[in-house]
Amino acid sequence: MNPDDRKYTREHEWVVSEAGADTVLVGITHYAQDQLGDVVYVELPAVGDAVGYLAKMGEIESVKAVSDLFSPITGQVTEVNARLAQEPELVNNDPFGDGWMLRVSMSDPAELDSLLDAASYEEYIGQL
Template sequence: MSNVPAELKYSAEHEWIATADSDSVVRIGITDFAQDALGEVVYVEHPEVGATVSAGDVVGEVESTKSVSDIYAPVSGEIVKVNEALDDEPQTINSDPYGAGWLFEVKLAEDSGLDALLSAEDYTKQVG
């Protein structure tokens, strides 16, 4: 069974979202389920800092020894930071998907879609 931390929100496309801080910035990564399905991650294409994204937009990709998978923006807003450490150590996504393997941060738009995301319980039901 995959690790699904209860304090996070989730997208149907297997991204996790750490709840907003005081500046309305959220941190986003891919779930334990997703990294396990991908296999060994060998490359990450980051979204562009400063780009405005809408929930559901493709903003980058994760390449593994098995396949290439799109990364979707689970919320709308502005990309404010990317995890550049993944350039040298993309496999961190496999070893620590909810910690050091985070992908990017978004400053939430007023209508971000955050409320439409899945709870840990709902995500667990989706992935079985």
């Protein structure tokens, strides 16, 4: 269920390297969207903003709750998924695809090594 082409945080974000580019895409996992319920609003940094490794990068609101979003990596935001402003339900319907949140230019690719792979993440959520 969790694609093995990417890495995961214990806060339920994912990060995937883009082929032929030095950028990554960032989003939240299926498990996260399922726990949140219907997402109605996503507050994200702007293009050009810096994000920090496991530092707060935004907020996500469902009908019932507000949660913080954490960046899996350090870098600079190069694109924000503009569709989420009008279609926040993409986070529920396609969390690993069209529901992506940020495109980030990484400053320290070695950070990826410290994140969970799909198997470890699955084991982790299995214990929650």
